[in-house]
Amino acid sequence: MGTKFNIDRKPVPDEEINSHKDFGELVKKFKKQSIEKAKSDASFLKNKKATYSTIIAGVAVICTVTYFSVFKKQPPKESAHEKIVTSQKQSASTPNTKLNKAFIAPPVSKLNVPYTSYHLKAEEGATLKHKSNSKISIPKKAFVNKQGEAIIGDVEIKYREFHNQADIIASGIPMTYDSAGVRTTLESAGMIDIRGYQNGEPVYINPKKQITVEFQSEHTADKYNMYVLDTVAKNWVYVGRDNSLKGLERHQGEKGLKGQKPAENSVVGKVESPKTVELQKQLEAIPPKIENEKVVYTKKVNQLPKASVPNKPAKAVTGRPQFELDVNYKEFPELEAFKNAVFEVGTENKNFSSKLAEITWSSVDISEGTVKGKNYLLTLKLREQVEKLIVYPVLTGANYDQALKLYETKFSDYKSIIAKREAEQKKLKEEFEAKQAAFIAEQKAITKQMIEEKMRWLKEQEGILNKQFQSIDNEEKVKRIFMVSSFGISNSDCPTSMPQGESMSPIFTVNNNGTFIKAEHIYLVCHSKNVVYNFYNPTISYNPKDTYSLCVLSNGKLYLCDKIQLGICFTNKQNKIPLIELNTDVNDAYEFKKALGI
Amino acid sequence: MEYPLQYHHTNEMLLSEQHIIEAAKQDPENFGPLYDKYYKQIFGYVYQRLNCKDTAFDLTAQVFLKALTNIPKYEYQGVPFGSWLYRIAHNELMVLLKKNSKLRTVSADISDLRNICEEVQEEYMEQYKNVLMNVIKDLPEHELQLIELRFFEKRAFKEIAEILNLTETNAKVKLYRILERVKKTLTKKLR
Numbered sequence: 117m118g119t120k121f122n123i124d125r126k127p128v129p130d131e132e133i134n135s136h137k138d139f140g141e142l143v144k145k146f147k148k149q150s151i152e153k154a155k156s157d158a159s160f161l162k163n164k165k166a167t168y169s170t171i172i173a174g175v176a177v178i179c180t181v182t183y184f185s186v187f188k189k190q191p192p193k194e195s196a197h198e199k200i201v202t203s204q205k206q207s208a209s210t211p212n213t214k215l216n217k218a219f220i221a222p223p224v225s226k227l228n229v230p231y232t233s234y235h236l237k238a239e240e241g242a243t244l245k246h247k248s249n250s251k252i253s254i255p256k257k258a259f260v261n262k263q264g265e266a267i268i269g270d271v272e273i274k275y276r277e278f279h280n281q282a283d284i285i286a287s288g289i290p291m292t293y294d295s296a297g298v299r300t301t302l303e304s305a306g307m308i309d310i311r312g313y314q315n316g317e318p319v320y321i322n323p324k325k326q327i328t329v330e331f332q333s334e335h336t337a338d339k340y341n342m343y344v345l346d347t348v349a350k351n352w353v354y355v356g357r358d359n360s361l362k363g364l365e366r367h368q369g370e371k372g373l374k375g376q377k378p379a380e381n382s383v384v385g386k387v388e389s390p391k392t393v394e395l396q397k398q399l400e401a402i403p404p405k406i407e408n409e410k411v412v413y414t415k416k417v418n419q420l421p422k423a424s425v426p427n428k429p430a431k432a433v434t435g436r437p438q439f440e441l442d443v444n445y446k447e448f449p450e451l452e453a454f455k456n457a458v459f460e461v462g463t464e465n466k467n468f469s470s471k472l473a474e475i476t477w478s479s480v481d482i483s484e485g486t487v488k489g490k491n492y493l494l495t496l497k498l499r500e501q502v503e504k505l506i507v508y509p510v511l512t513g514a515n516y517d518q519a520l521k522l523y524e525t526k527f528s529d530y531k532s533i534i535a536k537r538e539a540e541q542k543k544l545k546e547e548f549e550a551k552q553a554a555f556i557a558e559q560k561a562i563t564k565q566m567i568e569e570k571m572r573w574l575k576e577q578e579g580i581l582n583k584q585f586q587s588i589d590n591e592e593k594v595k596r597i598f599m600v601s602s603f604g605i606s607n608s609d610c611p612t613s614m615p616q617g618e619s620m621s622p623i624f625t626v627n628n629n630g631t632f633i634k635a636e637h638i639y640l641v642c643h644s645k646n647v648v649y650n651f652y653n654p655t656i657s658y659n660p661k662d663t664y665s666l667c668v669l670s671n672g673k674l675y676l677c678d679k680i681q682l683g684i685c686f687t688n689k690q691n692k693i694p695l696i697e698l699n700t701d702v703n704d705a706y707e708f709k710k711a712l713g714i
Numbered sequence: 715m716e717y718p719l720q721y722h723h724t725n726e727m728l729l730s731e732q733h734i735i736e737a738a739k740q741d742p743e744n745f746g747p748l749y750d751k752y753y754k755q756i757f758g759y760v761y762q763r764l765n766c767k768d769t770a771f772d773l774t775a776q777v778f779l780k781a782l783t784n785i786p787k788y789e790y791q792g793v794p795f796g797s798w799l800y801r802i803a804h805n806e807l808m809v810l811l812k813k814n815s816k817l818r819t820v821s822a823d824i825s826d827l828r829n830i831c832e833e834v835q836e837e838y839m840e841q842y843k844n845v846l847m848n849v850i851k852d853l854p855e856h857e858l859q860l861i862e863l864r865f866f867e868k869r870a871f872k873e874i875a876e877i878l879n880l881t882e883t884n885a886k887v888k889l890y891r892i893l894e895r896v897k898k899t900l901t902k903k904l905r
Contacts, residue, residue, distance in 0.1 A: 119858075120765055121847045122821040128767060133757055136771045139749050145775075146742055146782045621747030623737045632737035634744060654746030691747075692733045 139654070219350050222288035223637065223669045224698075229287050229705045231274040231309070238314075239268045248277055250595075251330040252310070258327060259312055259319040266322070271314050278307040278607075279334060281641045281648045282709035285667055289345070291648060293352045293611050300611035302343070302352065303647040305335035306596055307607035321602055329598040333608070335646060336594050345605040358596060358608045388661070389573035395566040402559045406552055413548040420540050423533040426526040427489050429457075429519035432510040437461045437473060439494065439507060441482065448482070448492075456515040459507035462491060472496070472503060482507075567683050574643065574663055574679075612647055615640070619657040620691045624668055626675060633675065633695070639667040641712055643679060658686060665712055666693065674698040678713050731795055739786050749778055752796050756803050762867065763807055765819040773810060777803045797876040804859070804877075820851060820858065822866040830865055834897035842904070849899050857892045864889055 222228040234252070236242035241256040252275060259267040278287055284304065291302045308329055312319040321327060342355040388396070432438065438458040445455075459482075461468050477496040485491035485506050496503045511519050596608045624633050638651040643663040649656075658664060664686075666677040675695035677685070685693050702711050737744035756777055761770035780802050788798060811818050827846055850861060863874045875885040 119815075119818045119820055119851045121851060122765075122819055123827075123843075123847075124823050125821045128757070128761060130754075133754055136757075136774070137749075137753050139746050142749060142775065142778055142782065143742055143745075145779055149779070149783065621734070621750055623734050623744060623747065632740050632744060634741050654750050691730050 218288075219290065219347055220288050222286060224286070224672070224674055226703055227286040227674075227705055227708045229276045229278060229283050231276045231311075234273040234275065236271055236273065237269065238266075238271045238319075244273065244275075246275060246277065248279075249332045250277060250308075251328075253328040253330075255325050255327075258322050258325040259314075260322050261314075261317075261319060267314055267319055269314065271312055271319060274311045274313065276309050277331065278304070278309070280646060280709055280714050282712050282714055283307075283705050284648050285639050285641070285712075286705040286708055289605060290350075290650075291609075292650065293343070293609075300613055301647055301649055302607065302609035303612045303645050305337070305340040305358070305608040305610075305646070306331050306333040307605065307609070308598055308600075309605045310600060311603045318603070321600065323601075327600040329600060331596045331598055331608070333594045333596045340596075340608045340610045342598070343607050343609055344602070345607075347604070352607075352609075355606075389569060392566055392569050392573060395562055395569060399559065399562045399566065402555050402562075406555050409548055409551050409555075413544055416544050417541055420537045421533055422537070423530045425530055426523055428523055428527075429516060430460075430508060430510045431516050432458065432460060432512045437468065437470070438510070441480065441494075455519070457509040457511050457519075459492070459494060460510045462506040462508055465505045467503065468505060472505075475501075563687060567680070567687060570663070570683060571680055612645070614649060615642070615657050615659040615662065617657070617659040617661070618686070618689075619655050620686075620689065621654045622656060622685075622691045622693045624670075624675065624693050624695050626695050626697060628694070633668070633670045635668045635670055637669040639669075641665045641667060641714070643714065660686060665714075666695075667712065668695055676711060728792070728794065732790055735785065735788060735790065735795060738782075739788075742782055742785075745782050745785065748781075748795060752799050753778070755796060756799055759800060759803050759867075760807060762821050762862065763819060765817050769810070769817060773803075773806055777806055780806065793876040797873075797879075800877040801879070808855070820847075820862065820866070826865050830861070830893075830896070833865075834893050834900065842900070845903050846896075846900060849896055849903065853892065853896075857888075860885070860889050860892060861896075 232246065234242075234244045236244070236254060238259050239257055241254045241258060244252040244254070246252065252273070254273070257266055257268075259271055261267055278284055278289070284291060284307075287309075289307070289309075291304070293300050293302050308331060310327065310329065312321070340358040342358050343352040344355055346353050438460050440458050475496075475498055477498050479495075479497040481495040481497075483493045483495070485493045491506050491508050494505045494507045496505070510516075598606050598608070600606060622635075622638075624635055625631060626633055636652075638656055640649040640651065640656060640658065641664055642649065643665065663679050664682055665679040666682050668675045668677075675697050677693050677695050681694060684690070698708070698711060702708055731748075734744065734747050738748060753774065757770060757774045760773050760777070761767065764770045764773070777799060781799055784802075788795075824843075827843060830846065830850075831842065850858065853861065859878070860874065863869045863877065864871075869877075871882050871885050871889075874880075874889075875882040878885065880888070
């Protein structure tokens, strides 16, 4: 065998291992293999019996149909020239996959945020008031055609806004931001999509003019930037800092709503409620208690009286050579049972000969033999000669009977000690298991209580914040100013990294755990900030201190897991996540928002 | 070795892995979490025994393709799914090495050799290294496999037993018999 030996070989770095990991390729190979297998099966049949060609054709069709029904029909590939798809153009039945979809792809067309149309005379300009109270100011002669010529006459402005996570998911606008190779997700303070048309033809903004949108925002912090979506480069383009807060002084945004700094002892804004913190402490105290009980149990078991099995005396075998020895019973207490014993030479001593018995040895020693308590090593010395023999203590006649009696008494004592020990140990084990079960039950109860408390706390916080927000006059809500120089999608966002802390590879079930579904796109909706994290891989990450709900796209349908259910799954690290199909009554982004519990 | 041995599972983890397996039986796309979890471990196992990194990557891909093909036949036996993957990996390795035995490599650290010496109650000395390596190399494949799993990959007997489909006691007995033989051969060669 030409086996090589590598000593201290350098391990392969993780990056290199991960670069070879390609689950998509594996599935592709598997599917190809399945098709080839189906084909080869069919051609085998064909070679066998040409007359069965009709049947084979039928089989081939069945194979193909089976293949597609088992492994799910893939959507047809789109042309390389991807187009911007809006809700009006997207077909509801088109399933989306990461690799094969339009750049802006609403998962379900009926949920997409609709445009509102406004009409104005281009030469006059106009100030349009949107239903959200946002104001769109269009100066005179603001539009040009594709040749750069000024447009006069009737122009249609199509406008829509995106305020929350439901709007983001429903619109299908990608919120991943790639900044010099660093991929982040945009946390939104508000986003607009504005377009202009004349007689159905797109118009453009005059390079010398700007459209101003005073956007009614619910997000008051002063941490956002302005971006526009470049649908050709498929990335957001940074425009600059969002310095446009109106209705609030800038520093107030960081302090809290209405510029009121929360009181020192205020609980608003704290991540956990005091009760949750207390429950967490209780929860953390349980494992050491269980560990302690284990130690106590082990200690008690070790303290139980122990007994060693007494040695049964052996009877001498007639004809075997024997030595008579004077034994110190203090040194070999187990030989007490062998009082008056003689030591029989074992058959394993190949060096024994009758001549040894004729020698008068100057020194005789006995020590432990090969089997403790059963045999002994007899060392005989005379000047240079040393002989070692394995000997067995044996008894004869009345001595044997007497020793046997003694042994039986000792053995009966031994048995009773063992029985007592076993009974005692069983009792201790039952006690320990009962205590352990009680701790586990307590652990479960506290976990449940903690989840309920987290939910209650979140609701209470939301209530307080909503009350505060509603108390502000509508006109005084935060206004973010978008200076629009070209039509398309603009937003006021800030990049946020993917959630960290825990990760899991979820599997999704519907119909009360009955059916597994394959997630094409996982939307992890964060409830503490206006952000949706997108996952296409089998693994998702999350911050255990945050609250999320989850939305899954599978085969053109949306499925939800609400924040309570997801909280339970995350807390228990349970990767089987039950989903509910989005109700067919949910027909727009507003109802979708309610369904997500935002 | 350097590769993660996240092998032993709690009952809850085994159960959740079982859910993924059931889902993967219904749709190969659901195999993803298992692929993700075991890829590095299986690559580590294969690379440990091969002389060529690229071949190790190819063979790892082959192991997962085989697993995906055969997953409908997989039956849960109360042990992690990984033990099934290791067995596929071992079989694939044997097929490959039958064709090209030169690819076989034994990878170990000096400390691993030291551990073997301690186990056979021999004091490790630098000059023993080559002798010990030759003794190990000359072991039959099934014996070498046990030495590799225990000393070079530092796996628990429970895990070794699951990978080799043995009882834990049987794995221990077999290993100690091999060590006895290693000790004898070593003593003979060092005299």
